[in-house]
Amino acid sequence: MTQVTVRAPAKVNLHLGVGGLRPDGKHALATVYQAVGLYDDVTVVESDHWAVGLTEPADGVPLDDDNIAIRAGKALAAHHGIDRAARITIAKGIPVMGGMAGGSADAAASLLALDRLWDLQTSDDDLLRIAGRLGSDVPFALLGGTALGTGHGEIVTPVEDASSVWWVVVLSDDGLSTPAVYAHFDELVPDAPVEPPVPDALVAALATGYTDEIGDLLANDLWAAARDLRPDLVDVEVRLRTLSPDGVLLSGSGPTLLVLHEDVEEARTTVAELTEQGLRCTLAPGPVAGAHVVTYG
Ligand SMILES: C[C@@](CO)(OP(=O)(O)O)[C@H](O)COP(=O)(O)OP(=O)(O)OC[C@H]1O[C@@H](n2ccc(N)nc2=O)[C@H](O)[C@@H]1O
Numbered sequence: 040m041t042q043v044t045v046r047a048p049a050k051v052n053l054h055l056g057v058g059g060l061r062p063d064g065k066h067a068l069a070t071v072y073q074a075v076g077l078y079d080d081v082t083v084v085e086s087d088h089w090a091v092g093l094t095e096p097a098d099g100v101p102l103d104d105d106n107i108a109i110r111a112g113k114a115l116a117a118h119h120g121i122d123r124a125a126r127i128t129i130a131k132g133i134p135v136m137g138g139m140a141g142g143s144a145d146a147a148a149s150l151l152a153l154d155r156l157w158d159l160q161t162s163d164d165d166l167l168r169i170a171g172r173l174g175s176d177v178p179f180a181l182l183g184g185t186a187l188g189t190g191h192g193e194i195v196t197p198v199e200d201a202s203s204v205w206w207v208v209v210l211s212d213d214g215l216s217t218p219a220v221y222a223h224f225d226e227l228v229p230d231a232p233v234e235p236p237v238p239d240a241l242v243a244a245l246a247t248g249y250t251d252e253i254g255d256l257l258a259n260d261l262w263a264a265a266r267d268l269r270p271d272l273v274d275v276e277v278r279l280r281t282l283s284p285d286g287v288l289l290s291g292s293g294p295t296l297l298v299l300h301e302d303v304e305e306a307r308t309t310v311a312e313l314t315e316q317g318l319r320c321t322l323a324p325g326p327v328a329g330a331h332v333v334t335y336g
């Protein structure tokens with residue numbers, strides 16, 4: 040039986056500018072996404088009913104129709120007016136509820152894999168539109184590289200990125216709920232701008248590729264809210280800043296923390312030092328490609 044595997048990357052938000060709450064319940068964003076080298080692999084095979092499984096157990100991932108990979112598959116079938124289903128198997132390499140868009144990666148991968156499995160030839164524009172209805176981060180998981188995200192994050196425009204960086208990804212044992220972080224942001228910043236400003240200086244720095252300059256311009260408006268909800272992150276952040284004063288960042292809504300490095304040996308040293316301190320961390324390069332087919336057969 041034919042099976043298709045698609046690999047999709049995690050993301051970080053180099054800049055996450057959050058505006059006011061919109062009538063649709065989401066916040067206006069001006070964000071710069073960068074795809075980074077932690078991946079989920081999603082494999083699909085034809086089936087007479089929808090089913091999803093994991094290659095290894097992972098807390099917090101629904102194994103029913105709530106799984107965003109199934110929701111993506113159903114949305115694609117509905118778009119084409121076809122009554123087909125698939126069995127979806129996910130190998131998770133992206134932390135769950137970590138602010139790195141693992142669910143969005145699975146949705147993007149599922150769209151692409153089923154498009155191939157069923158030979159639907161869906162246009163890129165249609166895929167991006169379906170993706171944007173599934174979740175704010177899903178279009179970017181299709182695109183990859185580095186991109187500006189506007190609207191509620193679903194309108195993605197590639198930006199030139201001459202950088203080649205290494206992220207030390209500091210994992211947390213517990214996840215953080217994205218809606219809870221946004222809700223607390225509203226309490227902390229009741230007067231957020233309707234449209235947050237586009238970070239022109241960061242976009243210009245990315246075009247030059249100078250890592251130090253990029254490190255100076257990292258920003259995340261959700262950080263204060265995440266710190267309040269997870270005070271334990273503050274201690275970790277202080278320890279990271281001792282190692283690298285400028286390149287520390289909260290990934291999206293958290294709780295994953297990141298340290299930027301240009302040099303892979305320095306990044307490895309940071310991983311070794313943090314591991315020594317009892318923190319769980321890994322390395323991820325950026326930018327990397329968006330969702331892509333890896334096997335078909
Ligand atoms: C914060 C970000 C930054 O890239 O990433 P994560 O940290 O989750 O990975 C995203 O905005 C998360 O996007 P995503 O996880 O796709 O969220 P969605 O499914 O669209 O929305 C889930 C919920 O998050 C809140 N939400 C999401 C996006 C947005 N622009 N404003 C919001 O307020 C809403 O409460 C919404 O109901």
Ligand SMILES: Nc1ncnc2c1ncn2[C@@H]1O[C@H](COP(=O)(O)OP(=O)(O)O)[C@@H](O)[C@H]1O
Pocket residue numbers: 099100101105106107108129134135136137138139140141142143145215217291292293
């Ligand atoms: N395939 C999936 N993988 C991970 N989480 C999923 C998936 N499908 C649905 N979810 C739900 O999506 C929410 C967000 O998960 P995730 O994308 O891992 O985190 P984040 O939004 O912080 O990047 C979780 O509550 C999880 O239960």
